[in-house]
Amino acid sequence: MSLPFLAKKPIDLPPIVSVELIQIKDKTNIPFAPKAKKTIEKIKEKEKKLVSEQAPPKKVKKIKPDAVPMPNDKMKKVEKIKEDKQNPEKIDNKVKQVSEFEKKELFDPNSIAALIDKSKVETAQTVNKTDKVTQDQQKNLENTGLTLSEEDALKAQIFGCWSIPLGLPYNENLLVRIKLLLNQDGTVLQSEILDHARMNKPGQGFYKVLAESALRAIKLCQPLRVPTTGYERWKELQLNFDAREMLEG
Amino acid sequence: MFRIFFIFFILVFPLNSWALIEVDITRGNLNPLPVAVSPLSIDENSRKNFEKILNNSDIGSEISAIVENNLKTSGLFNPLNKDAFLQAPDIANLKPRFEDWSLIKAQALITGKVNFIDKKLRVEFRLWDVLAGKEILALAFTTVPTNWRRVGHIITDKVYERLTGEKGYFDTRIIYVAEEGPKTKRIKKLAIMDQDGANNKFLTLGNELVLTPRFNPTSQMVTYLSYFRNLPRVYLLDIETGMQEVVGDFPGMTFAPRFSPNGKKIIMSFAKDGNSDIYTMDLENRIVEKITNHPSIDTSPSYSPDGKYICFNSDRSGYQQIYVMKSDGTSVKRISFGTGLYGTPVWSPRGDLIAFTKLHKGKFYIGVMRTDGSGERLLTENFYQEAPSWSPNGRVLIFYRETKTNDKGEGFSAKLWSIDLTGYNERLVNTPSDASDPSWSSLLSN
Numbered sequence: 001m002s003l004p005f006l007a008k009k010p011i012d013l014p015p016i017v018s019v020e021l022i023q024i025k026d027k028t029n030i031p032f033a034p035k036a037k038k039t040i041e042k043i044k045e046k047e048k049k050l051v052s053e054q055a056p057p058k059k060v061k062k063i064k065p066d067a068v069p070m071p072n073d074k075m076k077k078v079e080k081i082k083e084d085k086q087n088p089e090k091i092d093n094k095v096k097q098v099s100e101f102e103k104k105e106l107f108d109p110n111s112i113a114a115l116i117d118k119s120k121v122e123t124a125q126t127v128n129k130t131d132k133v134t135q136d137q138q139k140n141l142e143n144t145g146l147t148l149s150e151e152d153a154l155k156a157q158i159f160g161c162w163s164i165p166l167g168l169p170y171n172e173n174l175l176v177r178i179k180l181l182l183n184q185d186g187t188v189l190q191s192e193i194l195d196h197a198r199m200n201k202p203g204q205g206f207y208k209v210l211a212e213s214a215l216r217a218i219k220l221c222q223p224l225r226v227p228t229t230g231y232e233r234w235k236e237l238q239l240n241f242d243a244r245e246m247l248e249g
Numbered sequence: 250m251f252r253i254f255f256i257f258f259i260l261v262f263p264l265n266s267w268a269l270i271e272v273d274i275t276r277g278n279l280n281p282l283p284v285a286v287s288p289l290s291i292d293e294n295s296r297k298n299f300e301k302i303l304n305n306s307d308i309g310s311e312i313s314a315i316v317e318n319n320l321k322t323s324g325l326f327n328p329l330n331k332d333a334f335l336q337a338p339d340i341a342n343l344k345p346r347f348e349d350w351s352l353i354k355a356q357a358l359i360t361g362k363v364n365f366i367d368k369k370l371r372v373e374f375r376l377w378d379v380l381a382g383k384e385i386l387a388l389a390f391t392t393v394p395t396n397w398r399r400v401g402h403i404i405t406d407k408v409y410e411r412l413t414g415e416k417g418y419f420d421t422r423i424i425y426v427a428e429e430g431p432k433t434k435r436i437k438k439l440a441i442m443d444q445d446g447a448n449n450k451f452l453t454l455g456n457e458l459v460l461t462p463r464f465n466p467t468s469q470m471v472t473y474l475s476y477f478r479n480l481p482r483v484y485l486l487d488i489e490t491g492m493q494e495v496v497g498d499f500p501g502m503t504f505a506p507r508f509s510p511n512g513k514k515i516i517m518s519f520a521k522d523g524n525s526d527i528y529t530m531d532l533e534n535r536i537v538e539k540i541t542n543h544p545s546i547d548t549s550p551s552y553s554p555d556g557k558y559i560c561f562n563s564d565r566s567g568y569q570q571i572y573v574m575k576s577d578g579t580s581v582k583r584i585s586f587g588t589g590l591y592g593t594p595v596w597s598p599r600g601d602l603i604a605f606t607k608l609h610k611g612k613f614y615i616g617v618m619r620t621d622g623s624g625e626r627l628l629t630e631n632f633y634q635e636a637p638s639w640s641p642n643g644r645v646l647i648f649y650r651e652t653k654t655n656d657k658g659e660g661f662s663a664k665l666w667s668i669d670l671t672g673y674n675e676r677l678v679n680t681p682s683d684a685s686d687p688s689w690s691s692l693l694s695n
Binding site (some may be wrong): 233 | 268269270271272273274275276277278279280281282325356378380381385409410411412413414415599601642644671
């Protein structure tokens with residue numbers, strides 16, 4: 001039985017490529033690039049300098065016994081201070097030109113009273129407002145310790161930094177929890193993957209990829225947009241990275 | 250007493266006065282990951298040797314260009330412009346200056362070197378996480394120098410897998426039907442090429458019409474439909490040896506062939522007296538088995554990756570729709586219920602989706618749905634397009650699209666296109682001529 005006409009030359013299968021895993025030992029033993037080495041040395045030197053400048057207490061000149069001021073001198077000094085800053089009896093005889101604005105700022109008991117009254121009203125209002133916030137955001141504050149706006153700001157920042165690995169399956173539990181210890185300025189002092197053991201387990205390649213992408217996002221986002229106050233409240237923070245919503249489309 | 254005191258203590262002084270703040274990050278950006286592909290460095294001696302053998306003086310840059318192009322076409326990576334690189338390619342044996350790479354916003358960095366050792370090409374590459382400042386992958390490949398393009402594809406696969414979590418699809422081939430001539434007198438040949446369009450070769454001479462070529466799981470065999478002597482039949486071709494044979498001794502037309510996931514069977518349609526049913530043929534013992542038995546047209550069968558189920562299209566409901574059944578032909582269940590006609594279903598290598606062609610109101614769509622028919626998503630719409638085929642990792646679909654002809658029948662062309670599962674990153678696949686009916690191979694390096 002005849003068959004369809006083929007091209008004269010059959011197609012060669014691609015030749016074999018042998019794959020060799022380079023040892024981790026080699027990885028860690030790679031020397032730094034010359035310029036990088038210099039930069040690192042510079043940084044080290046800087047650190048040394050910083051340590052040497054900051055660590056020891058300031059050298060205070062030892063006061064020699066001769067330099068001990070005599071009781072009379074002390075008195076003089078005290079007097080001088082009195083004269084400069086605190087002498088209420090001193091009257092300035094010079095006539096000064098005072099602008100209209102400055103005049104207004106001059107002492108006026110009524111205006112102070114008004115201010116006091118205002119501040120009272122404002123305090124009351126603030127209290128009311130605070131109460132309202134507490135009612136609305138009670139649950140959030142209890143759960144997160146951040147107000148909704150604070151949380152939103154932080155989320156929005158990390159959303160922008162997190163490049164989601166699109167190859168991950170959407171139907172697997174791939175929640176990556178990272179605990180952060182933050183500095184007051186929002187920089188990360190320490191980060192810890194809470195399920196770290198899962199990283200190196202066989203068959204958990206997806207988890208590893210997601211965890212690494214989350215760590216990259218945190219590094220990229222530094223310093224994090226944290227509240228300016230209440231450091232004790234948020235210095236430890238847990239970020240739960242969950243890409244399912246995005247991967248599902 | 251102690252217990253009461255303890256409860257009192259807990260109530261009065263709660264232990265976690267500052268509970269750990271938890272913030273859920275459920276969204277991120279889908280921007281391609283910025284990656285720097287440093288040209289692979291090469292020593293002078295190796296350069297001279299490669300120039301003699303390959304007539305290529307900078308094989309290192311060529312390999313890195315392949316990696317760069319692959320990463321770019323995936324749509325998941327953004328290879329950075331080399332002009333912005335602050336560190337020269339001679340960093341293969343050194344730790345990169347991460348501050349220089351993070352300055353240009355690179356999040357990953359690929360470095361490496363090429364050597365000529367014992368008349369062979371040895372390529373060593375390293376992948377660095379720039380932000381973490383650490384190496385995350387290091388591999389070396391040794392092969393014959395002429396195989397250098399494939400090394401570029403394998404490197405891309407490894408990088409892709411390490412950074413996305415799923416296997417790559419770059420060290421693969423595509424078999425398709427190359428087309429030439431006017432629409433009324435088309436010459437169609439079987440052709441094979443690398444997934445990036447390089448190394449294009451023709452398998453048949455174009456004397457007869459050929460259609461629907463499909464790879465077996467090892468990518469060494471191809472089954473296809475040929476109209477040899479005007480009788481449409483399914484053939485089997487070994488692309489290495491050039492040996493071929495007719496599949497089964499059917500007294501009529503066989504078409505729409507496809508291999509089973511283990512490569513031991515071919516599933517296809519057999520048409521007789523206006524009815525077509527689905528059959529399988531065991532390639533070891535040549536036993537033919539009838540899978541469907543219905544007076545309607547059952548065609549385009551495709552196995553699930555575990556081989557337990559088959560999806561196919563049938564007009565048994567009055568309109569062409571997609572059905573799923575067990576591999577023995579039992580438990581037939583219709584899964585497509587949308588408006589329009591559904592055809593060419595293909596089960597994803599991941600097993601979770603079925604790709605299909607949909608015809609609705611005169612337009613053709615390529616879409617995907619879950620295996621129970623839920624979650625239908627249409628990825629692309631056009632005047633005429635069909636025959637989706639999955640990349641081996643189930644991330645990308647390749648299909649062909651025809652352009653409209655004018656009144657004189659001019660301006661017709663058929664081209665291969667690819668699209669990401671998400672519906673983004675639609676790209677024209679380069680072929681030397683017009684092309685249709687693509688089929689993606691499995692990973693060659695597996």
